[in-house]
Amino acid sequence: MKFLLVAGARPNFMKIAPIMEAFRKQQHRPGLEIRLVHTGQHYDPKMSNGFFEDLNIPHPDINLGVGSGTHAQQTARVMIAFEEVCLNDRPDWVLVVGDVNSTMACTITAKKLGIRVAHVEAGLRSNDMSMPEEINRLCTDVLADLLFTTDPIADQNLRREGVAEEKICFVGNTMIDTLLLHMDRARALPLPEGLRDGGFAILTLHRPGNVDHRETLCSLFATLLEIARRIPVVFPAHPRTVARLKEFGLLDQLQQDDSIRLLEPLSYLPFIGLVAHSRMVLTDSGGIQEETTVLRVPCITMRPNTERPITCEIGTNILTGSDPDRIRTAAFAVLDGAVRPSSIPEKWDGKAAERIVNVLLNVE
Numbered sequence: 001m002k003f004l005l006v007a008g009a010r011p012n013f014m015k016i017a018p019i020m021e022a023f024r025k026q027q028h029r030p031g032l033e034i035r036l037v038h039t040g041q042h043y044d045p046k047m048s049n050g051f052f053e054d055l056n057i058p059h060p061d062i063n064l065g066v067g068s069g070t071h072a073q074q075t076a077r078v079m080i081a082f083e084e085v086c087l088n089d090r091p092d093w094v095l096v097v098g099d100v101n102s103t104m105a106c107t108i109t110a111k112k113l114g115i116r117v118a119h120v121e122a123g124l125r126s127n128d129m130s131m132p133e134e135i136n137r138l139c140t141d142v143l144a145d146l147l148f149t150t151d152p153i154a155d156q157n158l159r160r161e162g163v164a165e166e167k168i169c170f171v172g173n174t175m176i177d178t179l180l181l182h183m184d185r186a187r188a189l190p191l192p193e194g195l196r197d198g199g200f201a202i203l204t205l206h207r208p209g210n211v212d213h214r215e216t217l218c219s220l221f222a223t224l225l226e227i228a229r230r231i232p233v234v235f236p237a238h239p240r241t242v243a244r245l246k247e248f249g250l251l252d253q254l255q256q257d258d259s260i261r262l263l264e265p266l267s268y269l270p271f272i273g274l275v276a277h278s279r280m281v282l283t284d285s286g287g288i289q290e291e292t293t294v295l296r297v298p299c300i301t302m303r304p305n306t307e308r309p310i311t312c313e314i315g316t317n318i319l320t321g322s323d324p325d326r327i328r329t330a331a332f333a334v335l336d337g338a339v340r341p342s343s344i345p346e347k348w349d350g351k352a353a354e355r356i357v358n359v360l361l362n363v364e
């Protein structure tokens with residue numbers, strides 16, 4: 001059996017790493033062939049190579065080098081380049097993870113060539129069609145032959161959309177496999193100068209809905225600066241966000257006011273180490289909502305909705321949208337010591353990748 005595994009952008013790398021490792025343990029099986037394709041959607045060393053090193057992911061067998069562009073350009077470039085790979089390699093299965101443009105592009109390409117597709121992290125729904133990721137999730141899941149899910153809510157979403165029961169497989173969360181494997185090593189890293197355990201907050205912000213509009217971004221930073229007066233805020237910034245801060249004249253102000261400490265994007269271990277030691281996280285990311293739930297760090301998600309509702313229902317996540325009052329109230333409550341009981345979702349136990357590989361190796 002020949003498998004092509006696809007990763008393209010930063011949040012894919014921690015999801016693919018444990019699957020590569022679980023396949024490596026099965027290398028002795030006769031006829032098993034695994035190839036890793038990096039689409040090159042993320043290409044900055046800080047958004048890509050650092051993750052391969054930290055997570056011990058083997059060098060990709062193929063890099064499509066598609067780079068940035070509009071959604072159509074990026075998706076089209078992945079499809080053209082990936083079609084050639086599929087035609088040359090003729091895999092039995094293509095495995096995609098997450099919800100980025102590369103996920104959808106490779107799924108469509110493979111299916112049109114009659115190649116079966118497995119989607120890891122299927123069934124997540126924000127029900128918000130203004131998010132490019134929601135479109136990617138819907139297209140991927142309607143086409144995939146095997147849908148590996150992280151929680152029972154995702155299973156329900158798929159059933160509601162008419163996906164056949166035998167295609168749905170609740171396996172847990174491969175991003176959490178990676179977190180559990182590396183957590184101790186990450187925690188042991190020294191903190192950046194001037195920061196102490198539990199004495200700082202982390203900020204990440206990159207979603208177009210938050211960063212691409214001057215008014216929204218200015219209003220968010222006015223509130224974040226208020227919070228930063230009560231606790232130092234560390235901000236590893238996505239390149240898109242830095243570009244917008246510059247364009248809207250906010251970058252100089254941030255660089256002068258050192259209560260929000262602007263950093264380059266961090267690779268996996270330093271980032272997780274910081275999260276584990278932080279008082280709280282303010283974010284608009286998807287995966288960080290899950291990581292904070294497992295690390296039991298309060299997470300304030302500055303989005304109107306989430307495709308990961310389980311992190312709000314039983315985890316540490318609080319949705320505030322971009323509303324200044326809601327963000328401030330949630331952050332101040334954490335700083336004033338409010339603690340909400342939380343628990344870790346079922347099967348987020350470090351064994352998801354093993355379950356996935358076990359299913360794939362036994363499929364008809």
Ligand code: UD1
Pocket residue numbers: 009010011041042043044047068069074099100101102132133206238239240285286
């Ligand atoms: C992508 C994913 C998003 C994920 C995010 C994590 C899609 C639709 N979105 O968004 O779900 O949460 O990754 O980071 O797939 N850029 C660089 N260097 C890079 C990559 C990007 O400078 O290595 C800059 C470019 O200016 C580019 C912009 O970031 O135009 C956006 O990159 P892109 O890959 O289109 O989407 P992200 O915002 O990173």
